[in-house]
Every structure is written in structure tokens, then in C-alpha cells.
Amino acid sequence: MVLEVRNMSKQYRKKNTKVEVLKNVSYKFEKGKFYWINGKSGAGKSTLIQILGLLLSPSEGKILIEDIDVGMLSDNERAKIRNQKIGFVFQSFYLNPLMKAYENVMLPMYINQNYSKEERKAETLRLLEMVGLKDRTKHFPKELSGGEQQRVAIARALANHPEIILADEPTGSLDPENEKKVLTFLKQLAKEGKCVIVVSHNPITKEYADKILLIEEHNIREEKSYEK
Amino acid sequence: MKNKLFLATFYQLRRKSNLFNIFFIGIFTFLTVLFGSYNSSAIHYMKYDIYDSVKQKTLIVSKSQEELEMEEITLDDVREDLNKLEYVTNVARFASFRNYLYSPSLENSKQSGYVELYASNNSVLPEIVEGTNFIEENKYTMICPQNFFAIDNLEDLWYMKKKDGISTNNLLGQIIPFEYKSNSGMRTYTIELQVVGLYKNNKYHVDENVCYVDESVLEEVLYNQYSDDNDDENGVSNLVYQTDFAIQVDELKNRELVEKELIDKGYSTSPMSTVATAYFDDITKKMNSMTFGILSIIFLFVLIVLQKKYKEEKSQYQLMVYLGYSKKNIRFIYNISNIFNIILSCLCALLISFIPIFIFYKILSIYPFLFHKWRLIVNYMPILMIFLVSLVANFITSIFHTIYLFEDENE
Numbered sequence: 143m144v145l146e147v148r149n150m151s152k153q154y155r156k157k158n159t160k161v162e163v164l165k166n167v168s169y170k171f172e173k174g175k176f177y178w179i180n181g182k183s184g185a186g187k188s189t190l191i192q193i194l195g196l197l198l199s200p201s202e203g204k205i206l207i208e209d210i211d212v213g214m215l216s217d218n219e220r221a222k223i224r225n226q227k228i229g230f231v232f233q234s235f236y237l238n239p240l241m242k243a244y245e246n247v248m249l250p251m252y253i254n255q256n257y258s259k260e261e262r263k264a265e266t267l268r269l270l271e272m273v274g275l276k277d278r279t280k281h282f283p284k285e286l287s288g289g290e291q292q293r294v295a296i297a298r299a300l301a302n303h304p305e306i307i308l309a310d311e312p313t314g315s316l317d318p319e320n321e322k323k324v325l326t327f328l329k330q331l332a333k334e335g336k337c338v339i340v341v342s343h344n345p346i347t348k349e350y351a352d353k354i355l356l357i358e359e360h361n362i363r364e365e366k367s368y369e370k
Numbered sequence: 371m372k373n374k375l376f377l378a379t380f381y382q383l384r385r386k387s388n389l390f391n392i393f394f395i396g397i398f399t400f401l402t403v404l405f406g407s408y409n410s411s412a413i414h415y416m417k418y419d420i421y422d423s424v425k426q427k428t429l430i431v432s433k434s435q436e437e438l439e440m441e442e443i444t445l446d447d448v449r450e451d452l453n454k455l456e457y458v459t460n461v462a463r464f465a466s467f468r469n470y471l472y473s474p475s476l477e478n479s480k481q482s483g484y485v486e487l488y489a490s491n492n493s494v495l496p497e498i499v500e501g502t503n504f505i506e507e508n509k510y511t512m513i514c515p516q517n518f519f520a521i522d523n524l525e526d527l528w529y530m531k532k533k534d535g536i537s538t539n540n541l542l543g544q545i546i547p548f549e550y551k552s553n554s555g556m557r558t559y560t561i562e563l564q565v566v567g568l569y570k571n572n573k574y575h576v577d578e579n580v581c582y583v584d585e586s587v588l589e590e591v592l593y594n595q596y597s598d599d600n601d602d603e604n605g606v607s608n609l610v611y612q613t614d615f616a617i618q619v620d621e622l623k624n625r626e627l628v629e630k631e632l633i634d635k636g637y638s639t640s641p642m643s644t645v646a647t648a649y650f651d652d653i654t655k656k657m658n659s660m661t662f663g664i665l666s667i668i669f670l671f672v673l674i675v676l677q678k679k680y681k682e683e684k685s686q687y688q689l690m691v692y693l694g695y696s697k698k699n700i701r702f703i704y705n706i707s708n709i710f711n712i713i714l715s716c717l718c719a720l721l722i723s724f725i726p727i728f729i730f731y732k733i734l735s736i737y738p739f740l741f742h743k744w745r746l747i748v749n750y751m752p753i754l755m756i757f758l759v760s761l762v763a764n765f766i767t768s769i770f771h772t773i774y775l776f777e778d779e780n781e
């Protein structure tokens with residue numbers, strides 16, 4: 143079990159108002175599967191992704207990554223898990239505008255220096271080649287198209303060989319062609335044994351998904367009828 | 371650690387707005403260096419150069435009339451006594467020690483105005499570079515500075531350029547008439563003094579209008595000023611019985627020794643300071659308030675800059691959290707990056723200061739302007755002040771920012 147949510151609830155509190163988003167959610171995510179998380183706007187998809195990515199703490203319940211309760215870990219240790227075990231892909235790409243493509247990809251390896259300088263370089267080039275941007279390494283994000291930027295972001299998410307890929311609307315800003323490219327890519331990663339979790343409104347994602355999860359009434363419901 | 375430091379420092383230079391801020395703060399810091407330097411030069415001039423001059427080597431010595439009568443000694447005895455003191459180079463009756471006399475409009479307007487005449491003798495004259503000392507045959511002589519300039523008001527001298535004075539050839543041998551009125555203003559006297567010698571101007575002391583004459587000449591002037599008044603016989607007698615002497619010490623450092631000895635001998639002493647301190651106080655006040663103004667501007671500017679920088683970079687900091695930095699790391703990077711910018715601003719100010727000041731020095735060596743009387747002192751202290759002010763601004767903003775940086779998650 144690479145990622146597990148156990149009796150997890152999340153409320154946002156602001157002064158006197160309390161927004162109940164997720165309530166007593168339990169689910170086990172496995173390696174090698176492509177999860178499509180679907181749900182109405184405001185249902186709590188982004189909230190769930192952020193909790194899974196250790197960016198938000200649940201109000202109640204536990205998150206376990208490789209059977210380790212991350213709630214018991216220090217801020218530093220959680221940061222390390224984000225760096226080593228989780229890759230993020232966002233709708234807005236979220237690249238650093240002051241860094242060239244290869245620097246963006248290298249950043250997670252740069253943050254925790256497990257690689258030597260040469261290894262870092264080689265790995266960065268490998269990743270950029272994998273997403274088909276070998277000849278655009280020295281370009282700044284603003285010099286790349288949306289699809290290219292998202293591929294840089296995916297390459298960055300794969301730095302440090304994470305087991306979990308979390309994507310919140312990864313194709314939201316892309317045209318159908320690039321959308322297809324990105325989803326194929328994520329599917330490929332799932333096949334290679336990673337746990338890929340994609341939040342999306344787009345029904346086309348269904349074609350790539352191994353499991354479909356619906357967030358409804360503060361909880362996750364797996365569409366059992368659907369299994370590829 | 372290395373990576374965090376890089377992201378907090380040199381990486382920051384990629385952001386153009388940061389470069390602009392650094393330069394902007396640098397310029398303002400340079401201005402404070404300018405003001406500070408002007409201030410320091412003026413203060414240095416007043417504290418060290420002027421005080422080192424003839425006036426500060428002068429002491430007023432007196433013994434009360436009663437004491438003189440009790441000890442049964444005359445003023446001549448006192449003069450003899452004072453003359454015997456070590457380090458003392460000139461003794462003159464204070465009443466005649468110096469006097470401002472007006473030289474009326476002459477052909478050369480530079481000779482018109484007030485001249486400060488000091489009672490002197492050959493043993494205490496400054497270095498004579500042309501002409502002679504006082505001569506036996508004629509007591510109505512005077513020794514003038516090489517660069518001579520009668521003034522209407524003292525401030526003129528601070529800004530006077532060397533070439534404004536009267537050239538040497540012109541002055542030597544000339545007979546300059548002076549006018550003065552009796553105390554009641556009823557009678558006008560004239561006295562003519564011939565310039566027999568020229569002394570070398572003190573580089574740092576305002577002495578363009580200071581001339582030396584024999585003591586007896588000044589005494590004569592004083593008698594005329596008082597004796598004219600028929601109703602007040604006391605005027606002259608007061609002068610006669612005035613017990614004050616002015617003495618000059620050979621070097622400033624010996625003044626204390628002389629003072630001590632005089633007190634031991636039962637004299638009372640007081641220094642004679644006629645420095646236009648008000649003028650300097652005025653400069654200092656203006657410069658200080660300008661520096662304070664700039665400091666406040668910088669403080670506000672740094673606050674605004676840090677606020678702007680925080681807004682620009684907030685999402686990038688959050689991204690770095692996604693990619694594996696802890697909140698502590700981010701706080702570290704954020705604070706170091708701010709401090710880095712501040713340090714760079716100060717370095718920038720140093721650089722901006724160095725070049726113009728270097729050029730300024732070069733120009734001064736050719737055209738000294740008002741600095742022919744001043745020693746130019748460059749004061750880099752404001753940079754330190756700005757550094758501290760910026761640090762305070764950084765500290766204030768950073769407290770708020772590091773709280774709000776992760777505000778969303780804390781809910």
C-alpha cells in the first residue's frame with residue numbers, strides 16, 4: 143500500500159464559520175494504478191490532493207505513506223517525503239519564471255542533494271528528453287507553449303523518482319492535442335508502477351483511468367462498476 | 371545549506387525589480403553619505419582646525435584690582451610676571467589685544483570692510499614670507515596675510531575663493547586708512563597703517579582679515595574711543611585700571627600647563643573663543659534633518675519593497691514547499707534573501723560613493739572651492755545607519771510575512 147487515508151476529515155475554520163469539506167474518508171491507493179478523481183466544483187478534490195501531498199494537515203484521521211503515519215512526522219521529515227516520494231503537477235504548471243526549463247526540472251534534486259552535480263545534470267537531461275523537450279532546456283517558461291510548460295512540470299514531478307504523482311487539473315489549460323499527450327504520459331507512468339492520482343473535470347480522463355473516484359457528500363465513492 | 375543560500379542570494383539577482391530596489395536604496399544611501407561628509411568636514415574644521423588656530427592659543431588672564439592693591443604690585447609687574455612664564459610667546463593688555471577697524475571704500479573694494487587687528491610683537495608673528503617684521507622707526511605698521519580680504523560679514527570667508535583676495539604685490543607697502551568712531555559716536559578718527567610684511571595664510575584657519583599691529587597702536591585707538599566722551603572720565607580710567615591681559619601660548623598642547631601655572635599664581639584665566647559656532651550649528655542641524663528625512667524615506671521604501679517582493683515571491687515560496695522545502699527552510703531563505711538585498715544596497719551605495727568622491731578629490735586638488743579651508747572628510751557612517759534601519763524594517767515585515775506565508779495551511 144503506497145498511500146492510505148484512514149478515517150480522515152477536513153474542515154476549514156475561519157473565525158466563526160466552519161466549512162466541512164471531507165468527512166471520515168478512508169481509501170487505499172495502490173502502485174501502478176491511474177486514479178481519476180471526479181466531483182462537483184467545491185466538492186473537495188483539491189483539498190484531498192493537498193492532504194495527500196502533505197501540504198495540508200487533516201483535521202482528524204491519518205495519512206499513511208508506505209505504512210508510515212505522516213501525522214507523527216516533523217515538518218522537516220514531511221518536506222523530505224514531498225521531495226522524495228511525491229511529484230506534483232498543477233493546472234497552472236507552476237514553473238519558476240526566473241529559472242530555465244532545466245533549472246525548473248532540477249529544482250527538486252537541488253533541494254535535497256542526494257545526487258552529485260553530474261548525476262543531477264544527467265538525470266535532468268534524461269527527464270527532459272523523456273517529455274520530448276531535449277532541445278528546449280535553456281528556455282525560460284515564458285518562451286515555451288502551455289503544453290511544453292506542462293511537460294516541463296511533469297519532468298519536474300518525476301525528479302527524485304517519486305512513487306506518487308498528484309495532478310490537480312493537469313490538462314485544464316491545454317488544448318485537446320496536448321491534453322492527450324499529457325494524459326498518455328501520466329498513463330505511461332502508472333504502467334511503470336507509479337501511483338498516479340489525477341483530479342479532473344474532463345470526462346476524457348475516463349479513457350485512461352484504472353479506477354474512478356467520485357467525491358460526493360464529503361466522502362469518496364469508488365465507481366465499482368467501472369474496472370478496466 | 372549551500373542550495374538554500376544560493377536561492378536566497380545570487381538567485382535573487384535574476385529578479386529585475388530586486389536590482390532596481392538595490393540601486394534605488396544605493397542612491398539614497400549615497401546621498402546620506404554626502405550629507406554626512408559635509409557635516410563631518412564642517413565639524414572637523416570647527417573642532418580641530420579653528421580651535422588649533424591663534425584664537426585657541428590665546429588666554430585671557432586677570433587679577434582683580436583688590437588683589438593687585440593687596441599684593442602691592444602694578445600692571446607692569448604683572449606683565450613681567452606673565453612674560454616670564456614658559457611657553458608664553460606674547461603678552462598684551464587685553465583691552466588692546468584686538469580690535470575690529472573699518473577701512474573705508476578704497477579703489478580696491480577688497481580692502482574695504484572690517485579688519486581684525488591683533489596686538490602683537492616681533493616674537494609672535496606668524497611666518498613672514500615677504501617684507502619685514504615690525505620696524506623700529508614707524509609704529510604705525512601692520513603685518514597682513516598674503517591673501518588679504520577685508521570683510522563685511524564673517525560668513526563671506528567660508529565661501530571665499532583664494533583668488534578673491536588681494537594679490538601680494540598690490541598690498542605690500544600700501545598705506546591703508548582705517549576709520550573708527552568714539553564710543554559716543556561724536557567723533558570720527560582715522561589712523562593709517564602701512565603694510566610692511568606679509569605672513570603666510572594658515573591653510574585651515576580663516577585669517578584673511580587678521581592683521582597684526584603693535585600693541586601701542588591698538589591702545590591709542592582705545593584711548594581715543596573712550597577719552598572723547600567728556601562726561602565720562604571713568605571710561606578712560608576704567609581702561610587704565612582694567613587688569614586683563616591676553617597671552618598667547620606657543621602650542622595648543624601647552625595651554626593646560628600654562629593655565630595650571632597661572633591658577634597656582636593666583637590669576638584667573640579664561641579661553642577666548644570667537645568661533646562662529648552658530649554657523650556650524652546651522653549646517654549640522656540642516657544636514658542632520660536631511661539625513662533623518664532620507665533615513666525615514668528609506669525605512670518606508672524598504673517596507674514597501676519588502677511587501678512587494680513578498681507578494682511577487684509568495685507563490686514561488688509555496689512552490690518550493692511543494693518541491694520539498696520545510697517551512698523553516700523557506701523562512702530562512704526569505705529572511706536571508708531580504709538581508710542579502712539590503713547588504714547589496716549598502717555595497718552599491720559604497721560603490722556609488724567611491725567613484726564620485728574619487729573624482730571630487732581630483733577636482734579639489736585643482737579647484738579647492740570652499741574646501742581650501744576645509745579638510746574633506748568622507749563619512750561612511752550613514753551606510754551603517756541605513757543598514758540598521760533596513761534590518762529593522764526587514765525584521766518587522768518578516769515577522770508578518772512568515773506568519774502569512776503559510777496562512778492557508780494553518781487553518
Ligand SMILES: Nc1ncnc2c1ncn2[C@@H]1O[C@H](COP(=O)(O)OP(=O)(O)OP(=O)(O)O)[C@@H](O)[C@H]1O
Pocket residue numbers: 154155156161163181182183184185186187188189190778781
Ligand atoms: N483555505 C480555505 N479556507 C476556507 N474554505 C476553503 C479553503 N479552501 C477551500 N475551501 C472550501 O472548501 C471547499 C472545497 O474546496 P476545493 O478547492 O477542495 O474544491 P474543488 O473540489 O477542488 O473545486 P474545483 O473543482 O472548483 O477546483 C470549497 O467549498 C471551498 O470554498
Ligand SMILES: [Mg+2]
Pocket residue numbers: 187188189310
Ligand atoms: Mg480544485
